[in-house]
Amino acid sequence: MSEPQSAHHPREDRPERPRRPVPLLFEPGAPAEDDGRDRFFDLESMDDPRELLARATELALAFRAAAERATGFQAIAAAQLTDPRRFDRLTHAALAEQAGWTEDYARKMAEYGEDLIKDGGLTP
Numbered sequence: 001m002s003e004p005q006s007a008h009h010p011r012e013d014r015p016e017r018p019r020r021p022v023p024l025l026f027e028p029g030a031p032a033e034d035d036g037r038d039r040f041f042d043l044e045s046m047d048d049p050r051e052l053l054a055r056a057t058e059l060a061l062a063f064r065a066a067a068e069r070a071t072g073f074q075a076i077a078a079a080q081l082t083d084p085r086r087f088d089r090l091t092h093a094a095l096a097e098q099a100g101w102t103e104d105y106a107r108k109m110a111e112y113g114e115d116l117i118k119d120g121g122l123t124p
Contacts, residue, residue: 072122078106079113
């Protein structure tokens with residue numbers, strides 16, 4: 001089974017619980033500067049547009065890959081949490097509520113996670 005089609009916008013019809021993504025405004029491990037300006041991987045300081053395009057493209061590809069991996073781990077967790085063999089298993093509705101998804105999306109994510117688990121999970 002492939003990744004659910006609505007993987008990028010699972011909560012479009014759930015406005016009652018807005019969540020903000022974790023802001024990633026700095027390069028992890030880089031010292032923070034207290035000059036009041038937001039920094040995003042130092043892109044704003046690049047003068048050469050070719051260098052800026054290359055670095056911004058690298059970052060976009062890295063974040064896209066990270067988002068895909070995170071979605072896979074979400075799916076594995078969804079499958080584990082809804083596993084009928086668990087005494088404390090969640091219904092798809094409860095999973096949807098906890099994750100901020102629709103019930104249909106929670107079901108699809110659990111199915112996707114089951115397939116990932118059967119195939120050996122995610123690899124680095």
